[in-house]
Amino acid sequence: MSNFNLKLESIGRNPSVLCQISRGIEREALRIDGNGSLSKTLHSEKLGSALTNRFITTDYSESLLEFITPVSKKTNETIHQLTDIHKFTYLNLPGEYLWPMSMPCYVGNEDDIKIASYGTSNIAKMKSTYRLGLKHRYGSLMQIIAGVHYNFSFPDEFWKCIYNIDSKNFAHQKSDFYFALIRNYLRYGWIIPYFFGASPAICKSFIDNSSCRKYDFNTYNHSNCYLPWATSLRLSDLGYTDSNEQGLIKTSYNSLQEYITSITKAMNTKSSIYSNISYGDEEQPNQLNDNILQIENEHYAPIRPKRVTNPNEKPLEALNHRGVEYIEIRSLDVNPFSPIGISKEQVLFLDVFLTWLALEDSHEISSEEEAKIKTNWSRVILEGRKNNLQLLHGSKEKKLKEWLSQIFEQLYKVAKLFDLNNSINLYQENLNFFKKQIEDTSLTLSGKFLDRLFEVSNIKELGLSLARDHKADLEKAKFNNLDEKTFQLEVSESLTRQRKLESLSQEKFSTFLKNYFN
Numbered sequence: 192m193s194n195f196n197l198k199l200e201s202i203g204r205n206p207s208v209l210c211q212i213s214r215g216i217e218r219e220a221l222r223i224d225g226n227g228s229l230s231k232t233l234h235s236e237k238l239g240s241a242l243t244n245r246f247i248t249t250d251y252s253e254s255l256l257e258f259i260t261p262v263s264k265k266t267n268e269t270i271h272q273l274t275d276i277h278k279f280t281y282l283n284l285p286g287e288y289l290w291p292m293s294m295p296c297y298v299g300n301e302d303d304i305k306i307a308s309y310g311t312s313n314i315a316k317m318k319s320t321y322r323l324g325l326k327h328r329y330g331s332l333m334q335i336i337a338g339v340h341y342n343f344s345f346p347d348e349f350w351k352c353i354y355n356i357d358s359k360n361f362a363h364q365k366s367d368f369y370f371a372l373i374r375n376y377l378r379y380g381w382i383i384p385y386f387f388g389a390s391p392a393i394c395k396s397f398i399d400n401s402s403c404r405k406y407d408f409n410t411y412n413h414s415n416c417y418l419p420w421a422t423s424l425r426l427s428d429l430g431y432t433d434s435n436e437q438g439l440i441k442t443s444y445n446s447l448q449e450y451i452t453s454i455t456k457a458m459n460t461k462s463s464i465y466s467n468i469s470y471g472d473e474e475q476p477n478q479l480n481d482n483i484l485q486i487e488n489e490h491y492a493p494i495r496p497k498r499v500t501n502p503n504e505k506p507l508e509a510l511n512h513r514g515v516e517y518i519e520i521r522s523l524d525v526n527p528f529s530p531i532g533i534s535k536e537q538v539l540f541l542d543v544f545l546t547w548l549a550l551e552d553s554h555e556i557s558s559e560e561e562a563k564i565k566t567n568w569s570r571v572i573l574e575g576r577k578n579n580l581q582l583l584h585g586s587k588e589k590k591l592k593e594w595l596s597q598i599f600e601q602l603y604k605v606a607k608l609f610d611l612n613n614s615i616n617l618y619q620e621n622l623n624f625f626k627k628q629i630e631d632t633s634l635t636l637s638g639k640f641l642d643r644l645f646e647v648s649n650i651k652e653l654g655l656s657l658a659r660d661h662k663a664d665l666e667k668a669k670f671n672n673l674d675e676k677t678f679q680l681e682v683s684e685s686l687t688r689q690r691k692l693e694s695l696s697q698e699k700f701s702t703f704l705k706n707y708f709n
Contacts, residue, residue, distance in 0.1 A: 198353040198550040199604055206611040211346035212542060213517065214269050215262045218525070218532040219337035221290040222254045227655035229298055229335070230254045230287055233308070237283040239682035240689040242309040242318070246276050246673070246681060251322050251334040253305035256280065256289070262342070266538055271671035273531045278665045279678040288658035291532070293390045293425040293524040295335040295397060297414075297651050304331040312692040313703040317479065320704075324478025324485050327468045328436075332397055336430055337525050339533050342497070343545055344517035353550065362514040366447040369496055369515040371553035372545065373444050376494045377564050378556075379548065379598065380522060381571040381582070383493075385591070386625055387537060388422030388575065389524040389636040390430075394650050398429060406573075414649045420577035422637040423524050426493070427572050436462050436483045440490065445555040447496070447515065451507055454490055457483040473701040480708065493522035493568075520545075526636060527654075530661035539621040547598075547605045576632035595629050 202208065222230035234241050234249050234256075241249040250257045258280070260272040277289070290296050298304065306322045309315035325334060350356065350368050357364065395414050406429075408416035424430060440457045443449035462483045471477040479485040487506045498509040498516040520541065525532040556564070563583040571591070574580060581588040599622065606618035628634040633642060647653050696703075 194552050195550050195601070199608065201352045202349075202550075202608050203611070205348070205352055206608050208346055208349045208352055209542075209546070209609055210612050211264055211348065212546075213262050213264055213342075213344045213346075214266070214538070214542075215342040216258075216260045216269060216273050216533060216538075217340040217342070218258045218273060219250050219339070220256045220258065220525070220532065221295055221335055221337055222256060222284065223288050223290045223296055223655070223658065225286055225288070227288075227296055227651045227658075229296055229303055231303060231305070232287070233305075235283055236686070237682065238280065239685035240310070241307065242312070242315050242685075242692070243688040244681055244685040246678065247280060249307040249309075250337075251307060251325060252331075253307045255307070255335055255337060266535065266542070268672055270531070270535050270538065272673055273533070274665070274668060275670050275673040276678075277531050278668055278670065279673075279675060281662055281665050282675070288655070288662055290337070290654055291525065291527040291657040291661055292650070292654055293337050293423075294393045294430070295332070295337075296654055297394050297396050298332065298335070299396065301331040304335055306334070310689050310693055312689070312696040313698065313700055314692060314696075315689075316475075316700050317704065317707070320476055321479050321485055321489075323475075324465075324468075325489070327477050328465055333430075336425060337532075338425065338521065339523040339525055341520040341523060341533075341538075341541055342517055343520065343541070345546075345549065349549075363447075366496070366510075366514040368549065369518060370444055370446060370450070372549045373494050373496060373518060374553045374556050375548040375551050376518075376520070376545075377444065378553075378560075380493055381568050381575075382544065382595065382598070383520070383522050384423040384426055384524075384568070384571050385575045385595070386540070386628060386635055387523050387526070388426070388572070389527050389640050390423050390425045391419075391421035391637040391641055392417030392644055392650060393424050393429065411644065412648050414651075415644065417641065417644070418573060419641075420574035420580075421572065422575040422635070423522075423572050425524050426522060426568070436464055440483060442490070442492070447510060450496065451511055454484070454487055454507060457490065458485075458487065473699065476701075476704075479704065493520070495519045495521060518545075524636070527640060527657055528636070530664045536621055536624055539618055540625055543602050543605050543609060543618055543622065546609075547602055550605065551601075576635065576638055592629050599626055599629070 224230050234253055238247045246259055248257045249255055258273060258276045260269055263269045263272065306319055306326060309318050350365055393416050395416050398416060406418060409419060410416055440453065442453045460483050462481055465478065466481040468477050468481065484490055496510060496515040497519050498513060500506060500509045526534055526537065567582045570580060570582060580591045582591050582594060584594060602622055603619060606622050609618040610616045632638050644650065644653055
């Protein structure tokens with residue numbers, strides 16, 4: 192019997208451990224005006240402090256909101272929380288909408304994109320300076336690309352079910368288990384853009400002529416560029432990636448220590464390109480430093496190992512001291528057909544898929560396999576719906592649809608374990624929904640997106656139409672889990688927390704940065 196089936200049997204004897212899976216969602220959403228153009232207004236104080244609000248903040252630009260759900264063990268609760276956050280936001284965004292796509296709306300001038308501001312405290316200045324560095328390194332347009340991040344963790348009992356655990360060294364072993372999952376996500380994660388990719392087209396204002404020539408884009412009504420079989424241009428090098436300096440990073444996912452060592456090296460290695468960026472001045476430098484990575488979060492990857500940090504603790508320090516606590520899936524496009532950017536069907540699929548990755552054997556990734564992994568992701572991103580598309584599989588090639596069908600046989604076994612906790616076959620029926628998309632690629636999000644685009648004149652019209660529908664749906668929705676009083680209290684307390692931080696910022700910003708990085 193294979194290791195996979197043995198692990199399945201172990202979970203089958205105690206399926207309740209799957210009820211203890213923890214989830215959290217972070218959804219980014221660009222604010223637009225009533226004409227479908229980038230909003231030029233500042234972050235509203237009615238939404239609280241972007242620095243300290245637990246539910247609503249901004250990401251890299253002032254107009255890019257980020258919604259954060261609390262951690263929950265219930266799927267419906269997570270969906271309800273995210274819906275509640277969206278509803279409260281819309282109540283406080285008169286005359287504005289949330290752009291329903293990952294790739295941005297029409298932008299006439301990059302100067303219209305304002306770097307996010309978080310106040311006058313040193314930690315706030317650091318966040319803004321980091322984003323200013325991103326602008327100088329990658330350009331402003333990259334700062335308004337949106338995505339959905341799915342945070343996921345298993346209970347300790349899950350790992351104890353399927354492995355012989357040395358309780359004295361459990362934290363270290365758990366990190367090994369999560370890194371095995373991460374390696375499998377890199378191997379099989381191309382499945383996510385296949386099903387969830389929703390950016391096969393892009394507004395022509397986003398790209399320059401050289402990029403158009405590189406990808407041999409088709410054009411539609413002059414203002415839209417698209418690739419006919421693409422799934423997620425957001426995940427291509429037109430999106431939130433960097434093919435220059437970050438391409439020099441040799442990130443290892445073979446162990447926690449190798450990962451920490453590789454990221455630390457990038458954070459401490461001077462960049463020949465970024466060192467040419469002018470310094471600015473002591474109170475407002477143009478970047479935090481001139482290394483390949485300013486901080487850990489600049490490393491763009493489809494998945495990250497994560498740990499909740501203590502006050503004044505850096506992410507890598509937390510991982511090094513206490514090991515991996517959860518994983519962050521970062522390769523999800525915003526679902527344009529959902530008012531909250533992600534659907535319950537997607538969440539249920541992710542639960543099964545990530546559990547399967549944890550149960551599958553996972554050897555270390557060699558440099559040769561790493562190259563194949565990148566090739567497979569690229570093929571699915573740029574032409575995933577192409578008939579008879581081949582992916583690299585071992586020393587040969589295999590049809591994507593054939594490989595997907597084989598993987599689904601394993602996923603159904605995992606779904607049955609989840610359904611042992613339900614009165615209905617919820618997870619198996621959900622897999623049926625996605626299985627139809629293997630043969631009929633028009634049912635995927637990217638296929639549906641292109642079909643809808645060709646019904647209208649351009650991406651702007653489609654985006655604004657969807658945004659209006661989503662706003663109407665959310666305004667009619669009721670608060671389910673987090674009520675308006677909870678949000679109003681958080682708004683007030685977040686502003687108080689920001690003011691307190693600002694009153695404590697006594698040292699010069701240049702001294703603060705020096706102390707932070709030393």
